[in-house]
Amino acid sequence: MTDSSHRFGFITIAGPPNAGKSTLLNRLIGQKVSIISRRPQTTRHRILGIRTAENSQLVFVDTPGIHDDGKKNLNRMINRTAINSLSDVDLVVFMIDYKGWNNPLEKVLRKVSERNVPILLAINKIDSLKDKSRLLPLIQRSSELHQFVDIVPISALKMAEVDEFIDVLLKYIPEGPPGFPAEQISDRSDRFLVSELVREQTFLLLGNELPYESAVEVTQFNRSDPEFWTLDMIIWVEKASQKSIVIGKGGQQLKLIGQRARIAIEKQFGVRVRLNLWVKERKGWADNTNMLRSLGYVED
Ligand SMILES: Nc1nc2c(ncn2[C@@H]2O[C@H](COP(=O)(O)OP(=O)(O)OP(=O)(O)O)[C@@H](O)[C@H]2O)c(=O)[nH]1
Ligand SMILES: [Mg+2]
Structure with a gap:
């Protein structure tokens, strides 16, 4: 070389x-x-x-x-x-x-x-x-x-x-010109990353209590004020019992998830964020191909 x-x-x-x-x-x-x-x-x-x-x-x-x-x-x-x-x-x-x-x-x-x-x-x-x-x-x-x-x-x-x-x-990489612009660091959108930062907090805060079958959907991704984003997301679970785990006593758990995720998103993007979270149940979503597709789990 x-x-x-x-x-x-x-x-x-x-x-x-x-x-x-x-x-x-x-x-x-x-x-x-x-x-x-x-x-x-x-x-x-x-x-x-x-x-x-x-x-x-x-x-x-x-x-x-x-x-x-x-x-x-x-x-x-x-x-x-x-x-x-x-x-x-x-x-x-x-x-x-x-x-x-x-x-x-x-x-x-x-x-x-x-x-x-x-x-x-x-x-x-x-x-x-x-x-x-x-x-x-x-x-x-x-x-x-x-x-x-x-x-x-x-x-x-x-x-x-x-x-x-x-x-x-x-040592194992061939010669060749770059395939991506130098400033690009990921193929994932900001919209995807904010949903992941919420999912990360549910994993960190609920640990093994969290049902594996949970997912996060972004329903509003509003950046009309580029320095103050408004984000709405739904945490999907499969059963009512799982819903109460995520919400916690008096809503405390969900509040904490929201606070920590908001801080993580603000730090990641250098903006201020209003984050609204809901928990919803839909039986069998983890087996439902349409739902998996809409949440981005099916690769076309
Ligand atoms: N002590 C130690 N812990 C580590 C190290 N690397 C990762 N971990 C911890 O291992 C755990 C799993 O790390 P992840 O990076 O999420 O592992 P992963 O392989 O991506 O896991 P999946 O996405 O579930 O397949 C986290 O708690 C990390 O902090 C390491 O070098 N040393
Ligand atoms: Mg991983």
Whole structure:
């Protein structure tokens, strides 16, 4: 590669739920493009994060964690989204955490490796691994499972040297001109991101209490005053009991979700926001293809 050459390519970040894929994406892009929570199955869509440097442009594809439980339509769609993101990319970063392999995880790896794309293994959360000598056997075991192009222990959360990691990735990226404008950092709209920032707060505040079958719909996205946005959103759930969990005693929970989400949106976009939230139930929405489509879970 000559000094003047430019690289351009796509890198999918895939792996099981909760490995830290979205955390890595945000770290590599330098701002939040994908929401994060300690709860598995936070990401539900394919989300692009674009990193433009002087001699390269890398397009990262964040994907939902791939898992085995495909009963509901929603779950199946989400798994399909992840698997479809493995084609036509230059590299897959397969992310696991330091706890290592188990049967379902090996099954996920086999599914991913069917696509014949080079796979780099990132072993994440090593900041939480007290006994670092456990890494060596894990690397050994991993190399027996698949011929990874590289195996890199990382901490997506505490990574100081992003450039070093990028240099490792660039080895697998072909030369080519940039495919996106330099200022573009994501393929997702502001409207999508505000709904995600509300969903993130429901995950963070309700944790495991939150029914998995909840989604956020933006019904008003008014930016006629560019410095003071008015946003209306509906949090959809499937049952009355779930509705009362989200609303909480005397509406306290919903109020807190609204306050925190408003602050997150204001910080993200540097504007002031009026945010109105409602909780509504519709039985079976997570199985209803039309509803899934209108909420953006069906890829055309
Ligand atoms: N200690 C530690 N925690 C991390 C690290 N990276 C991510 N986490 C935490 O792991 C949890 C899951 O992170 P996410 O980035 O949402 O994981 P994900 O793989 O995108 O999860 P899904 O979207 O559900 O598939 C969050 O609580 C993160 O803060 C890391 O390097 N170290
Ligand atoms: Mg995620």
